[in-house]
Amino acid sequence: MKRPVSLKDLAEELGVSISTVSRALKNSGEVSDAMKEKVRKLAKEKKYRPNPFAVSLLKNSPRIIGIIVPDIATYYYSSIISAINQAAVKEGYSTIIVSSDETYEIEKQCVENLINFRVEGILACVSQQTSDFSHFEVLFDQNIPLVFFDRVGLSEKSSCVITDNVESAQTATAHLLENGRKRIGFIGGANHLNIVKLRKHGYLQALRDYKIPIDKDLVVCKEIGYELGYEAASRLLALANPSDAFLCLSESLAFGAFKAIRDKGLRIPDDVALIGYIDEIHADYVSPPLSAMTHQTAQIGKTSFKLLLKQIKGSTEIEKKIIPCILTVRGSSVKKAAGNQLEAPKTTPAQE
Amino acid sequence: MKRPVSLKDLAEELGVSISTVSRALKNSGEVSDAMKEKVRKLAKEKKYRPNPFAVSLLKNSPRIIGIIVPDIATYYYSSIISAINQAAVKEGYSTIIVSSDETYEIEKQCVENLINFRVEGILACVSQQTSDFSHFEVLFDQNIPLVFFDRVGLSEKSSCVITDNVESAQTATAHLLENGRKRIGFIGGANHLNIVKLRKHGYLQALRDYKIPIDKDLVVCKEIGYELGYEAASRLLALANPSDAFLCLSESLAFGAFKAIRDKGLRIPDDVALIGYIDEIHADYVSPPLSAMTHQTAQIGKTSFKLLLKQIKGSTEIEKKIIPCILTVRGSSVKKAAGNQLEAPKTTPAQE
DNA sequence: TTGAAAGCGCTACCAT
DNA sequence: ATGGTAGCGCTTTCAA
Numbered sequence: 001m002k003r004p005v006s007l008k009d010l011a012e013e014l015g016v017s018i019s020t021v022s023r024a025l026k027n028s029g030e031v032s033d034a035m036k037e038k039v040r041k042l043a044k045e046k047k048y049r050p051n052p053f054a055v056s057l058l059k060n061s062p063r064i065i066g067i068i069v070p071d072i073a074t075y076y077y078s079s080i081i082s083a084i085n086q087a088a089v090k091e092g093y094s095t096i097i098v099s100s101d102e103t104y105e106i107e108k109q110c111v112e113n114l115i116n117f118r119v120e121g122i123l124a125c126v127s128q129q130t131s132d133f134s135h136f137e138v139l140f141d142q143n144i145p146l147v148f149f150d151r152v153g154l155s156e157k158s159s160c161v162i163t164d165n166v167e168s169a170q171t172a173t174a175h176l177l178e179n180g181r182k183r184i185g186f187i188g189g190a191n192h193l194n195i196v197k198l199r200k201h202g203y204l205q206a207l208r209d210y211k212i213p214i215d216k217d218l219v220v221c222k223e224i225g226y227e228l229g230y231e232a233a234s235r236l237l238a239l240a241n242p243s244d245a246f247l248c249l250s251e252s253l254a255f256g257a258f259k260a261i262r263d264k265g266l267r268i269p270d271d272v273a274l275i276g277y278i279d280e281i282h283a284d285y286v287s288p289p290l291s292a293m294t295h296q297t298a299q300i301g302k303t304s305f306k307l308l309l310k311q312i313k314g315s316t317e318i319e320k321k322i323i324p325c326i327l328t329v330r331g332s333s334v335k336k337a338a339g340n341q342l343e344a345p346k347t348t349p350a351q352e
Numbered sequence: 353m354k355r356p357v358s359l360k361d362l363a364e365e366l367g368v369s370i371s372t373v374s375r376a377l378k379n380s381g382e383v384s385d386a387m388k389e390k391v392r393k394l395a396k397e398k399k400y401r402p403n404p405f406a407v408s409l410l411k412n413s414p415r416i417i418g419i420i421v422p423d424i425a426t427y428y429y430s431s432i433i434s435a436i437n438q439a440a441v442k443e444g445y446s447t448i449i450v451s452s453d454e455t456y457e458i459e460k461q462c463v464e465n466l467i468n469f470r471v472e473g474i475l476a477c478v479s480q481q482t483s484d485f486s487h488f489e490v491l492f493d494q495n496i497p498l499v500f501f502d503r504v505g506l507s508e509k510s511s512c513v514i515t516d517n518v519e520s521a522q523t524a525t526a527h528l529l530e531n532g533r534k535r536i537g538f539i540g541g542a543n544h545l546n547i548v549k550l551r552k553h554g555y556l557q558a559l560r561d562y563k564i565p566i567d568k569d570l571v572v573c574k575e576i577g578y579e580l581g582y583e584a585a586s587r588l589l590a591l592a593n594p595s596d597a598f599l600c601l602s603e604s605l606a607f608g609a610f611k612a613i614r615d616k617g618l619r620i621p622d623d624v625a626l627i628g629y630i631d632e633i634h635a636d637y638v639s640p641p642l643s644a645m646t647h648q649t650a651q652i653g654k655t656s657f658k659l660l661l662k663q664i665k666g667s668t669e670i671e672k673k674i675i676p677c678i679l680t681v682r683g684s685s686v687k688k689a690a691g692n693q694l695e696a697p698k699t700t701p702a703q704e
Numbered sequence: 705t706t707g708a709a710a711g712c713g714c715t716a717c718c719a720t
Numbered sequence: 721a722t723g724g725t726a727g728c729g730c731t732t733t734c735a736a
Contacts (some may be wrong), residue, residue, distance in 0.1 A: 003412075004412075004470075006728090006729055006730085007729065007730065008729075008730095014707075016707085017706065017707045017708075018707090018708095018730080018731095019706075019707060019709095019731085019732085020707075022705055022729095022730070022732090023705095023706085023713090023731095024730065026731090027551045030705060030706085031705070031706080032706090033706095035705080047490070047493045049467060049470075049494065050468070050729085050730075051409070051470065051728085051729050051730070052468055052469055052470055053406075053408040053409040053412075053414070053470065053728085053729080053730095054405075054409055054728075054729035054730040054731085055729085055730065055731085056405040056408055057405040057409055057712050057713065057714090057729085057730080058711085058712055058718085058730060058731055058732090059731090060355070060356075060405075060712080062405070064448075068580065070555040071434070072430050072431075072433055072437065072720085073427065073430045073431040073432040073433075073434040074430075075425065075427060075430075076726090078424050078425045078426075079424075079425040081425075081449075082423070082425040082451065083422055085424065085449075085450070085451055086451075086453075089450075093459075094448060095448070095449070095452070096416075096446060096447070096448055096471070097433075097447070097448075097449050098437075099434065100445070103731090111648060113446060115401060116401060116402070116404050117404055117446070118356075118403065118404055118405065138399070138711085139475060142356065142399065142401065143356075158421075168719075187605040226633075244591065244641070250631070254635045255636065255682045258637075259636070259639060261411075262639060278515045279617055281578075281604070281612075282634070282637070284578055284611070285607045285609065285634070286637060287611060288640055289615060310733090312562060314705060327433075332558060358713055358714085359713065359714065360713075360714095368722075368723085369711090369722065369723045369724070370714080370723090370724095371715085371716085371722070371723060371724075371725095372721085372722055374714070374715065374716095375715095375721090375722085378715095382721060382722080383721065383722080384721060384722090387721080387722085395711090402713085402714075403712085403713050403714070405712085405713080405714095406712075406713035406714040406715085406728085407713085407714065407715085408728095409713085409714080409728050409729065409730090410715060410716090410727085410728050411711090411715090412716060412728080502735090557708090662731075666712095
């Protein structure tokens with residue numbers, strides 16, 4: 001394992017000084033063209049590469065930013081990462097991506113590691129376990145800019161990019177109500193999650209707006225997952241006064257609910273409407289395709305990086321950007337013929 | 353933007369030498385406890401952090417590895433990345449993840465960037481465009497270990513981790529044949545892709561094994577995508593002698609084919625069987641759930657890192673590891689009642 | 705146009 | 721137990 005070639009090596013071989021070699025490679029004006037030529041040739045031949053640590057040691061800016069996510073393999077995060085990456089590369093930055101695995105302790109470690117790397121800034125989405133944010137505060141001491149996205153903390157001290165959880169849930173619920181649904185089931189994740197609280201708020205708000213009585217039995221908040229979606233929907237369909245629509249907070253919940261409705265022998269959307277926060281690319285996987293609230297992950301990533309870069313460049317302004325979700329109505333939430341006037345005399349044959 | 357605190361700063365403030373401070377912080381035996389105490393207290397107070405560049409400059413091993421993937425947001429890659437990450441962290445390594453966006457030029461740049469970072473090693477999955485691998489050869493000049501995974505190159509010179517494309521396709525095809533299918537459609541991506549070639553090979557091999565005549569019309573290799581799966585399946589079902597089963601090389605192709613079968617008014621698996629290379633978590637999204645060949649992404653990631661670490665530690669052995677896919681039989685490929693005894697008097701019952 | 709030298713922050717070796 | 725010093729590879733003065 002031999003040592004990489006250094007400027008010194010080149011200088012010695014050429015019998016000139018290190019400074020000259022350095023300047024020649026930088027194409028400095030104060031070096032003769034002949035010398036430049038000679039140096040470049042040898043550098044290429046010897047496969048010289050500048051040592052980035054020496055450069056960083058001098059400049060103290062490695063052009064790296066750190067990204068902390070709860071989980072890399074989830075599409076939502078990986079697509080945001082991808083967008084951040086693209087934006088970063090465009091500005092000459094590299095990214096170090098670390099995962100907290102939804103764990104407070106690991107997240108703490110991640111922050112430490114990134115500080116030790118002297119990243120120029122950090123983009124973070126906090127883990128589900130995190131309620132204390134002091135491990136992020138050390139970044140302020142180190143003068144390392146921090147921007148949160150999606151799940152945020154320290155909102156008075158750092159910029160953030162979030163989605164419109166309240167509004168999107170409200171919009172989705174309103175959409176169902178406008179199409180004649182009266183008993184909308186809300187199927188979410190654990191109650192303590194911010195995202196669940198906010199969306200529930202939007203859901204309830206829509207019900208109030210439309211003067212629909214609120215029924216606690218229609219709200220099921222447990223965990224996220226296919227089976228849980230199936231169970232929740234099954235239960236809501238078995239009520240004396242059953243649900244005629246569902247708003248599901250995740251993709252797996254939505255597909256679980258889909259299955260439950262079908263297994264019950266009910267039709268979508270004729271008997272039960274379904275809408276969920278799911279990925280565009282999966283909406284067509286079933287028939288009818290699912291109406292979906294979709295996150296604009298590319299926007300989230302791009303905006304987050306933009307805010308961070310601003311801070312890196314010295315801005316101290318604290319900004320909060322909201323990236324709205326997009327509602328795409330597909331077959332699962334709207335009856336084919338028209339709105340909702342045909343409750344009784346059904347003419348539509350079993351579709352599919 | 354003030355300069356971070358250095359050892360020198362601490363030393364001056366305490367009126368001792370830099371060496372002493374350095375030793376005290378390393379808990380060296382040759383420093384008095386009183387001094388250690390004093391130094392540590394001040395370090396904490398001043399929020400001292402060792403400068404990683406200075407350390408790396410000295411040691412020349414930043415404990416970073418680079419990962420090059422064609423696309424971060426695809427579950428297959430992100431889950432492999434996640435596994436690599438976990439393995440790396442466990443060994444005290446950090447990872448830099450870069451994406452080639454399936455582009456040769458960007459990939460070339462990625463390699464350059466990682467070299468410039470002096471990563472200790474690189475794990476790479478080449479882009480679809482890449483057919484020339486000389487940009488990877490420079491790594492050998494720089495003594496930077498390189499291990500390919502999934503899509504490989506330079507196989508005589510570097511270790512790699514691949515999946516059993518031929519065998520898995522053969523197994524999947526055999527599974528369909530054993531269940532009485534005769535006209536299995538092969539729906540793949542672009543013909544020039546290695547993965548397509550290999551799997552087609554496995555498919556054809558299975559047909560030969562079972563003495564089923566090969567029909568070129570049943571092989572459709574275009575692009576990957578939901579619509580393309582839909583089209584391909586529609587076409588194969590419209591043949592004079594139509595398909596009675598499909599092997600789809602990707603998730604989107606499989607779901608597209610699923611839709612096509614249904615739209616044609618055919619039943620799955622009674623009329624047409626379906627099997628595909630899809631993610632476990634999505635297999636249940638439809639009814640019947642999809643039989644699937646699944647990649648063991650965790651294994652791929654873990655093994656890749658292991659091989660790389662070995663090389664970093666000095667091994668020059670070139671290894672090739674094959675991580676098999678796993679066949680999980682679900683409703684889409686096997687008729688409920690029994691295998692296929694109605695077709696002909698075969699004795700093998702449906703295996704599962 | 706070129707060279708010499710200082711210094712970035714740290715470790716490690718040789719003194720004391 | 722502590723201090724001094726060299727040197728990692730590079731950039732950037734200042735001198736020649």
